[in-house]
Amino acid sequence: MNQDPAQYLRQAIRLARENVESGTGGPFGAVIVRNGEVIATGTNQVAASGDPTSHAEIIAIRKACEALGSFQLDGCEIYCSCEPCPMCLGAIYWARPDRVVFASTAHDAADAGFDDSFIYDEIRRSRDRRRMPLEQLVVPEAGEEFEAWMESEDRVEY
Numbered sequence: 001m002n003q004d005p006a007q008y009l010r011q012a013i014r015l016a017r018e019n020v021e022s023g024t025g026g027p028f029g030a031v032i033v034r035n036g037e038v039i040a041t042g043t044n045q046v047a048a049s050g051d052p053t054s055h056a057e058i059i060a061i062r063k064a065c066e067a068l069g070s071f072q073l074d075g076c077e078i079y080c081s082c083e084p085c086p087m088c089l090g091a092i093y094w095a096r097p098d099r100v101v102f103a104s105t106a107h108d109a110a111d112a113g114f115d116d117s118f119i120y121d122e123i124r125r126s127r128d129r130r131r132m133p134l135e136q137l138v139v140p141e142a143g144e145e146f147e148a149w150m151e152s153e154d155r156v157e158y
Contacts, residue, residue, distance in 0.1 A: 003036045008079040009103055011041070016056070016081040019043040027112065029081040030060040032073065032097070039076065040064035056080065057088035061095050071158060073097040082109050085116045086123070094158075 008031045015029030026044035033039065042059030046052055057080055065071050076097040082104040084092055092100055106116060127134045149155055 005077070005079070005101055008033050008038070008077070009081075009101055011038070012056075012079045012081040013103055015041055015043050024048055025054075026114070027081070028056040030056040031079040032060050032064040032076050033079065034064075034068075034073075034076045039067050053087065055085065055088050057084050058091055061091055065095070071095070077101065082106070085109075085114075086119045 040063035045054035
């Protein structure tokens with residue numbers, strides 16, 4: 001078992017570099033570790049898969065959750081070649097690892113053409129001032145799904 005955090009970060013960077021060199025995807029890699037053991041890895045596969053959610057962190061989270069049989073990454077650490085984007089950061093918060101360690105910053109990614117700052121800017125704006133329309137349409141059935149959830153004896157809290 002390797003306990004040196006820098007080694008996991010170097011592995012994420014190596015995965016990202018190899019991903020670029022192979023022509024498979026973008027320059028992002030992620031490694032998820034639990035108790036000194038690598039549980040899962042991921043690389044950016046957006047262009048290769050045609051899926052805009054195929055970021056390294058998302059892929060690694062999906063693999064780790066499958067390997068652990070849980071949607072929570074308690075006791076895990078995520079090592080990323082770059083500071084997570086807003087989507088990945090949201091997924092990381094939902095997965096609840098113990099910590100995230102990254103190498104390059106969002107500014108470094110922006111300098112390479114991967115600028116996510118506009119998403120943070122959009123989130124801060126009120127819905128009526130965002131570039132993409134985000135509208136609420138109230139129908140009588142709205143909220144029934146939450147009532148069903150609250151009444152369900154089979155619900156799994158998260």
